[in-house]
Amino acid sequence: MASGLAALLDDVAGIAKIAAASVDDVAGAAGRAGSKAVGVVVDDAAVTPGYAMGFTPDRELPIIWKIALGSLKNKFVFLLPGALLLSAFAPWAVTPLLMLGGAxxxxxxxxxLMEAVGGHHPGEDLSELALSSEELEKQKVAGAIRTDLILSAEIMAIALADLSDRSLAVQAAALALVGLVITVGVYGVVALIVKMDDVGVHLSQRPDAFRRGLGRGLVRAMPHVLSLLSVVGTAAMLWVGGGIIVHGLHEFHVDFVPNLVEGARHAAAAALPAVGGVAGWIAYAAASAVVGLTVGAAVVAALLPFHRKH
Structure with a gap:
């Protein structure tokens, strides 16, 4: 009996070690894969607060919650199974799909950028004014979830590209972990951003001067913060999208543009050796954004005849 129990305990211990190793493997793979998608995460966090703007404070968190649930549905119902099918049957399609999403x-x-330079379109504003608050909320949430689908697809595809040498089970678990952690992190930050002005109002009503001043400062700062986030979101779209295009061209051995971008990185790092890593990254991001703007302008020009028909 004792020897049988000892053997059982040895088996349980062995299974536990295997499980622990698998968890470590999944966590490590998820961490490495998720870090590659950080640019898209920045984009997501910067873009999303705009969808909750213009609503009463009591609707801001419910709107973010609806978008977060839609994001989880995008990742776990559509993108995760699709990513695993791609990995199993058409791994060659990952890079073209990434480039399509980048474009x-x-x-x-x-x-x-064109809207910012040309001003707002009155027709769009009037169409929104014609909607009830409930209809407008549904429209904004649906738009946010559509945008999230593209960004989430980029995140999952970038992560999948870094997991190509792992087993299908590890890929599935790592992608699920990446999707969950990024969704919780992004929408947690977004919820904090959109409620920061309410925190400021609350602090401004406190009795002591320090908290009152801090609260008033937050209230005054939030419109500028949201405007800055809009700029950061647009810049991140160009940088991330252009970077994906550059990486895809390199994968297909079309190296003229990738060599130019890498050359900008090395030139900046050599010119500022004291901060070479940072300077190189900034130069790479800026060059990628230029590529992104060029690609974006080409797509806009290609779609212009279709806009004119409508």
């Missing part, structure tokens, strides 16, 4: 990000950013 869409470039297109979105370029349109935002």
């Amino acid at each position: 869409y990000l470039c297109f979105e950013a370029t349109e935002k």
Whole structure:
């Protein structure tokens, strides 16, 4: 009996070690894969707060919650199974799909820049005014979830590209972990951003001067913070989308543009050796954004005849 129990305990211990190793493997793979998608995460966190703007404070968190649930549905119902099917049957399609998504990000950013330069379109504003608050909320949430689908697809595809040498089970678990952690992190930050002005109002009503001043400062700062986030979101779309295009061209051995971008990185790092890593990264991001703007402008030009028909 004792020897049988000892053997059982040895088996349980062995299974536990295997499980622990698998968990470590999944966590490590998820961490490495998720870090590659950080640019898209920045984009997501910067873009999303705009969808909750213009609503009463009591609707801001419910709107973010609806978008977060839609994001989880995008990742776990559509993108995760699709990513695993791609990995199993068509791994060659990951890079072209990444580039297609990157081109869409470039297109979105370029349109935002064109709208910023040309001003708002009154027809769009009037169409929103014609909607009830409930209809407008549904429209904004649906738009946010559509944008999230593209960004989440980029995140999952970038992560999948870094997991190509792992087993299908590890890929599935790592992608699920990446999707969950990024969704919780992004929408947690977004919820904090959109409620920061309410925190400021609350602090401004406190009795002591320090908290009152801090609260008033937050209230005054939030419109500028949200404007800055809009700029950062647009820049991130160009940088991320352009970077994906550059990486895809390199994968297909079309190296003229990738060599130019890498050359900008090395030139900046050599010119500022004291901060070479940072300077190189900034130069790479800026060059990628230029590529993104070029691609976005080309897509806008290609779609212009279709806009004119409508």
